[in-house]
Amino acid sequence: MTDEWQPHTETEGVETSPAPSRKGPERAAAEYALLGLIAQTGSGEIHGYDLSRSFAEGALGRIIRLESGMLYHYLKKLARDGYITSRIERQSGRPDRQVHTLTADGDALLRMWIAAPVRSTREIRLEFLVKLYLAQTVDPRHAVTLVTEQRSVMRTRAARLTEQLATPQPADADTSFGESVLRLRLTQTRAALDWLDTLPESRN
Template structure:
């Protein structure tokens, strides 16, 4: 006589979002310690991700539990020990799979700035115009930032920057047209 069967849960799938892709990609060419990964993201990749330090460490732990990365503690002189992460062969395979999936995928352009635009008619016309003019100025500053980048980038980073620049140009052009239209409407109403 057998007892009742226990339902077995399928094993959780390894992380497959763009944050996992980013961390695996940063480990593809060399081992890195957590601080180095976070510093690189904060200072070099802030234009492509807003991945926070705590989330990165949590995700590195999850990737390790799935066998995609391994870590070891290293000690250098009198400095505190630090955890160094290494991409495993399974992690390399997972990276290649995620990379192909994400590169093929068409993402919806869900921009955070669309929500205030959607409700902007609830501001006084002059205030809405001032806010959009300030936004236009900030977008133009981003374009200057992209245009000032001159150091050599790997081909993939160069492509990502070119895409960001093209999307920023489109946003600037929309803002210019919108500001011009609102100014004309304000002048016609005065």
Template sequence: MTIEAENVTKGKSKKSPLQPERPATELALLGLLCEGASHGYELTRHFSEDTELAQVCQLEMSLLYALLKKLEKEGLVIGHEEPVSEHKTRHVVELSEEGKQLFEKWLAQPVKRTREMRLDFLVKLYFARRRGGTEAIALVKRQYDYNLSLLNHLKEERKKLQNQESNMYTRWVLEFRMEQNEGSLRWLASCQKELAGE
């Protein structure tokens, strides 16, 4: 039995290297809690169909409560009971210092893979915009610079394969990634212009 199969059998499924370290839904919750303590029902409203956040990140109530419990267990959020009426309380959560640091570090870093642009980066952009134009401009600029360096790296790799027919598939993969990056760069440049008020 392989290590991977053994880990799955024991309930320890090995995480794919293609997956981000932490899902964008969890980081979105941390981002909302950066703005102040809240409770499950109030947080759920940020993910309802008519909100900006729900356009890229959807989270049902049952999963939201499960994620809050997980984040609390990990020490990223701190929960306490708050009285609502004489016989009723609600569970209120706030960000711990560790949770705040994790979110700020995540927000400041460009996404490393082009496929993460459609979820992780858009969630970052949502929170950067809530903090004001300068933060959003800085985020888009960092991502643009990163994607440009990635595109240049892919072009170098493509040059190496130019005359090697045996690497046709590898060339196709590189060209596909180049197209994705070029599209992302055009979109990021457009965002920069709008954010700068041009």
């Protein structure tokens, strides 16, 4: 057993850590990561292979390991929902390949998701990191706003946990365990705040 941190893995048939949008069905953070990678392309178009390589070799690969089966599943889902368009590119002497383009609805969805801070401390490790990476690459000003709002959310959460711990409770085993859980959550929230304070965006 090791304490070494490992990236979140998206595998075929398994979808974990869904990221809520402000409306519509919940979406995995990997879906927004795909939208962000497509948005970053200078030409506005990108092939599935290049997206897969971005996850395998780029900074996002340190956060999410996206198996190829899930990558293409998400691309089909995003195209079906109107957030990207996909077309076949014919190649002479080589297999045809799909080219993906971000739609106006996809761009709006991406920017709305990036702008919203996460609500729980455990989401810092996956969803917030994806948001921060995409905000830094799409528009650094968004990153400053995101970090500022995330710090506010974490401060509010820390204050609420501190208040809960200070509230007298009956002296029994369940109460003792509950207090231990609250202390753990408070420690994690304070650690998240300390980390947020180290980000360059916190000094702007």
